[in-house]
Amino acid sequence: xxxxLPGPVLFMLSLSLLIINTAVWGSLISIGGVVKLVMPAQSAxxxxxxxxxxxxxxxxxxxxxxxxxxxxxxxxxxxxxxLDKNSWYLLISNHLSxxxxxxxxxxxxxHIPMLxxxxxxxxxxxxxxxxxxxxxxxxxxNRTSPAKLKKNPxxxxxxxxxxxxxxxxxxxxxxxxxxxVEGSRFTQDKHQRQNSPYQHLLRPKAGGIxxxxxxxxxxxTNLLDMTIVYPDAPEDILFGVMNGKVSKIIVRINALPVxxxxxxxxxxxxxxxxxxxxxxxxxxxxKDQQIHALLQTNQNVADSATSTNHTQAS
Numbered sequence: 001x002x003x004x005l006p007g008p009v010l011f012m013l014s015l016s017l018l019i020i021n022t023a024v025w026g027s028l029i030s031i032g033g034v035v036k037l038v039m040p041a042q043s044a045x046x047x048x049x050x051x052x053x054x055x056x057x058x059x060x061x062x063x064x065x066x067x068x069x070x071x072x073x074x075x076x077x078x079x080x081x082x083l084d085k086n087s088w089y090l091l092i093s094n095h096l097s098x099x100x101x102x103x104x105x106x107x108x109x110x111h112i113p114m115l116x117x118x119x120x121x122x123x124x125x126x127x128x129x130x131x132x133x134x135x136x137x138x139x140x141x142n143r144t145s146p147a148k149l150k151k152n153p154x155x156x157x158x159x160x161x162x163x164x165x166x167x168x169x170x171x172x173x174x175x176x177x178x179x180x181v182e183g184s185r186f187t188q189d190k191h192q193r194q195n196s197p198y199q200h201l202l203r204p205k206a207g208g209i210x211x212x213x214x215x216x217x218x219x220x221t222n223l224l225d226m227t228i229v230y231p232d233a234p235e236d237i238l239f240g241v242m243n244g245k246v247s248k249i250i251v252r253i254n255a256l257p258v259x260x261x262x263x264x265x266x267x268x269x270x271x272x273x274x275x276x277x278x279x280x281x282x283x284x285x286x287k288d289q290q291i292h293a294l295l296q297t298n299q300n301v302a303d304s305a306t307s308t309n310h311t312q313a314s
Contacts, residue, residue, distance in 0.1 A: 074249075222257070227251070
């Protein structure tokens with residue numbers, strides 16, 4: 001609606017609205033977390049959690065409203081059929097931008113339970129966001145480094161036990177957990193440093209998803225393989241979105257069977273870990289081909305439209 005405005009004006013407007021949106025709903029969620037602390041019964045705590053998840057849903061909806069206000073974005077989404085808000089999902093995705101979370105929660109808000117993340121324990125101290133994530137029962141992890149494990153073997157298995165305790169509360173309420181298996185956002189510099197075998201992706205890391213499956217794999221209904229593409233975005237995607245320079249977002253979702261992971265074997269047998277990594281590499285190879293095809297198709301459509309416009313003009 002307002003994408004006719006200059007980029008700097010759109011940026012300041014979108015930044016202000018995003019801060020207000022996050023502050024309002026994050027504060028309400030945080031208050032709900034404090035209320036939940038004093039609830040004596042599990043049923044009462046579940047009811048408060050349901051309300052807070054609704055607040056997160058409202059945050060995602062408002063993000064969509066802000067996008068509608070500042071940009072004219074075409075959403076090309078496939079794979080939502082058959083998803084259920086009363087099921088448990090583990091979602092894996094490529095990672096391109098800080099905007100990914102807003103886009104993914106908006107697309108999925110009416111189809112699966114609101115997304116939850118495994119977070120570093122340091123993030124709990126981030127104002128509003130940290131307390132809000134804690135209130136939503138997102139697990140804060142303190143991963144033990146290999147160096148510490150070597151120094152103190154008694155710590156082996158402690159992280160998994162901690163994760164199981166953190167995830168135990170998810171058994172009472174349908175939950176979706178997202179894992180960015182590349183570990184960080186894609187950049188050309190990271191791609192080159194990794195010598196990645198994929199054209200559009202970084203190398204996937206199996207440890208995080210295996211850790212999650214080891215902790216609560218029996219609870220998941222499906223593994224959702226999600227691919228997100230911004231075909232016309234500048235290098236800084238978030239900045240491009242906030243400036244109204246992104247006109248299309250492509251999302252593809254593929255529901256897969258949940259792979260079984262034996263925690264005893266995964267953390268003790270190198271061959272077992274290698275086999276699981278091969279499976280993930282194959283998923284990523286197929287994702288890379290899909291992204292290439294999506295970009296090629298989009299480019300062909302754009303070229304065809306440009307050619308038609310030139311013909312009409314002449």
